[in-house]
Amino acid sequence: MLKRFFNLVLVLVLGVFLTACGGSQGPSTAVIERAIALTVETSQQSLAQQLRLEAPRAKDLGVSQVRVEETAVEPIEGGSAYHLKGRYKLTYPQSDRQVTQEDLPFELRLKPQRFGEGGAGGSWQLGRGMAIGLGS
Numbered sequence: 001m002l003k004r005f006f007n008l009v010l011v012l013v014l015g016v017f018l019t020a021c022g023g024s025q026g027p028s029t030a031v032i033e034r035a036i037a038l039t040v041e042t043s044q045q046s047l048a049q050q051l052r053l054e055a056p057r058a059k060d061l062g063v064s065q066v067r068v069e070e071t072a073v074e075p076i077e078g079g080s081a082y083h084l085k086g087r088y089k090l091t092y093p094q095s096d097r098q099v100t101q102e103d104l105p106f107e108l109r110l111k112p113q114r115f116g117e118g119g120a121g122g123s124w125q126l127g128r129g130m131a132i133g134l135g136s
Contacts, residue, residue, distance in 0.1 A: 071083070
């Protein structure tokens with residue numbers, strides 16, 4: 001009986017230890033919001049150049065209400081990346097007013113960097129092949 005108890009305790013301790021030492025738990029909402037803002041900024045800059053307009057900067061874009069609807073871990077460039085799909089709300093300045101668009105789709109690939117491996121305080125690399133809904 002005592003041996004069984006110690007085995008159970010050992011299994012629980014190992015389970016907690018392995019979970020704590022496991023890889024990244026995925027990007028935080030703040031990281032996803034920043035990735036969306038950077039992607040929107042990049043796509044808006046390209047469009048603004050063609051139209052000879054000034055594009056909003058990522059720091060001026062308000063990304064909120066991020067809902068991740070699908071998450072997959074997939075191999076990418078010698079590691080793995082999180083492939084995320086979902087929806088978000090975007091607020092940005094336009095002329096003399098704020099424009100808000102809700103329920104816009106996004107698709108991102110975020111790869112944790114080796115130093116820190118993502119997670120809390122880690123850094124993330126935004127992958128290619130991203131799609132961001134900008135509304136109409």
